Amino acid sequence: MNVRLSELIEAYIKELMEESDDFVEFGRNELAEHFHCVPSQINYVISTRFSPERGYYVESRRGGGGNIRIKRIELSQNDYIMHILHSIESNLSQNEVGIMIQNMVEYDIVSEEVARLMSVATNDKVLNLPNDLKDSVRTRIFKNLLINLI
Amino acid sequence: MNVRLSELIEAYIKELMEESDDFVEFGRNELAEHFHCVPSQINYVISTRFSPERGYYVESRRGGGGNIRIKRIELSQNDYIMHILHSIESNLSQNEVGIMIQNMVEYDIVSEEVARLMSVATNDKVLNLPNDLKDSVRTRIFKNLLINLI
DNA sequence: TACTTATAAAAGTCAAAGAAAGTCAAAGTA
């Protein structure tokens, strides 16, 4: 596959959210239908892209008329950074850090330049460490960079 | 073999880069397919020809839709940075990196903010690595940050 | 009517399969 479906779905949800005051509500099945994918794909996107540590609040209801609601938590720049810092409980992959940095750019927490430097300093190829060290070193660097931003 | 395949691949990537503003993005498998070689040949070319010393920054993603991205900085237009890059012949201590960063601030190559970020990302305490790894990781991070300053 | 039960319509979970790129060392070549 050429383009990642997950990213299309992520972008779509963010677009909807922009249009309606940082809040979006949808049926999981409808959205899956719209993208011609299985419903659990939506869960994957939510858990990798719209988790609390990324600054979102998610709730849902099952059963007839059930749906999923995502609300972006509105925080000042410093609070946003503090929120991320507090919510990091385990080590992060390059991808996870990348998604967080991308969000920070989108929400004007950091400049493009700072974002670029942060992703360089947390990049797998750059670190080039054995697997048992990679994620922990990356996470330490990332956290310290965040602290530095406050 | 008469002509080294590695050189053909190198030339091809550079050609693509010329055409598109010093940036290329491709699938490793596609490129390998194009040259009828094994995918790991691409890694060999990248690691031997597209290093920071030569002015390149490389990043990649695995998994579905994964790819490799290479960007280049114009050597001649960034004299000072290339000068620093070339002057690094062995691994650097925190102190040595610190001095270089300070010089860059004095010469107005980087802002205070960026300088601070660079020091955090190359700091001993932050990296918290065994001695045999510390300096090499620091140096890789520093070099790659340099490439990305522009 | 009030309460219980069945049915169907959601969303959630989790692990397997798939799709990429990375690593490393052996073999080949100049």
Place this chain on the structure above:
DNA sequence: TACTTTGACTTTCTTTGACTTTTATAAGTA
């Protein structure tokens, strides 16, 4: 000897689907 090519094996991220849980509503019963 130094550089290049190859390929088996690993790691990372995404997609899929079978199975589970929850909830609203309709149907049945006292």
